[in-house]
Amino acid sequence: MNVDPTKVASILQRHRSFVLTTHVNPDGDGLGSEIAIEDWLLAQGKDVTIINFSPTPLVYRFLDSRNSIQVFDSSIHGKVISGAEVVLVLDTNNPDRLRTMKDAIMQSSALKVCIDHHLNPAPFASEYLLDDEATSTGEIVYHLLRKLEGEHLSPQAAKALYCAIMTDTGSFRYPRVDPETHRIVAHLIECGADPVAIFQEVYERWSTGRVQLLGKALAGIDTSYGGSLAHLTITREMLRSTGTLEEDTDNFTTYPMSIAGVKAGILFLEMENGVKISFRSKGDVPINMLAQEFGGGGHKNAAGARIFDRNLAAVEKDVLNAAKKFISP
Ligand SMILES: [Mn+2]
Structure with a gap:
């Protein structure tokens, strides 16, 4: 584990052309980290292209005030990626999560960070600049920019990093939040991040359909193992009838966790070609080990998996059965 930003800071200083990317279905952490680093690199007069596999979800478009994030198209971006001196991969450590961008990046002679x-x-x-104790990639990028810039971060970078940390900590309430997290966000506010505006952009711009989707999902919430496991299921039909997209289910895992006595929560989302599963747990329940049994992974208390070419009912049954050993030891 390399938590010292010195080496990566010097790579950013030394090189001229950069491609920044993050995982499929990007979140506030991946996107905020991209924007904060982009802002610093542009201020130094360097070439920066942000290329993601997925489009930016609507709620995060406010971060991209330069409108610079591009959606990967191999016919356009193959050259950009092969010609860059450095490719920065943010908020994932697994190139499979870059989907079809993986090959272009791995074949590029660019330095991969x-x-x-x-x-x-x-x-x-x-x-690598890795810290699996950090609340977010945004927190790691904060230390990197402090190394590069000292005390004064730009308002644009401060906003992006505040959003990264806010979203990856569930608004500052997940277990890894500590006094240091609050000192960082306090400094980001001093540098110009507006907590009220950022919260409203991310959490208070739901469509009516999204609230209706949550209503349908909550109506079907179910518990098992004496109330210690709760799960929600979202079908294609529920998305269709409410006019919503998969990204509208972001953070729905909060709701099973809010039931008294629940130690783990699971969200099953039926995709076109399989099932996306989001896992959450409290305390010592290692829910990433359950995710691993289904080809996924993550943190002890938050993990995910995707299962292709199997139907929802079969996946639900297998996952709920497999959960038993983690919930009721
Ligand atoms: Mn993250």
């Missing part, structure tokens, strides 16, 4: 806070990094990068 991975900045991330997840467990079990894959051996694909030339340089």
Whole structure:
């Protein structure tokens, strides 16, 4: 584990052209980290292209005030990626999560730098800046920018990093939040991040359909193992009838966890070609081990998996059965 930003800071200083990317279905942490680093690199007069596999979800578009985030298209971006001196991979340590961008990046002769806070990094990068104790990639990027810039971060970077940390900590309430997290966000506010505006952008811009989708999902919430496991299921039909998208289910895992006595919560989301599963747990329940049984992974208390070409009912049954040993030891 390399938590010292010195080496990556010098890579950012030394090189001229950069490609920044993050995982499929990007979140506030991946996008905020990209924007904060982009802002610093542009201020130094360097070439920066942000290329993501997925489009930016609507709620995070406010971060991209330069409108610079591009959606990967191999016919356009193959050259950009092969010609860059450095590719920064943010908020994932597994190139499979870059989907079809993986090959373009791995074939590029660019220096590959991975900045991330997840467990079990894959051996694909030339340089790693990793801290699996960090609340977010945004927190790691904060220390990197402090190393580069000192005390004064730009308002744009402060906003992006505040959003990264706020979203990855569930608004400052997940277990890894500590006094240091609050000192960092206090400094980001001093640098110009507006907590009220950022919260409203991310959490108070739901469509009516999204609230209706949550209503349908909550109506079907179910518990098992004496109330210690709760799960929610979202079907294609529920998305269709409310006019919503998969990204509208972000953070729905909060709701099973709010039931008294629940130690773990699972969200099953029916995709076009399989099932996306989000896992949450409290305390010592290692829910990432359950995710691993289904080809996924993550943190002890938050993990995910995707299962392709199996139907929802079969996946639900297998996952709920397999959960038993973690819930009721
Ligand atoms: Mn993250």
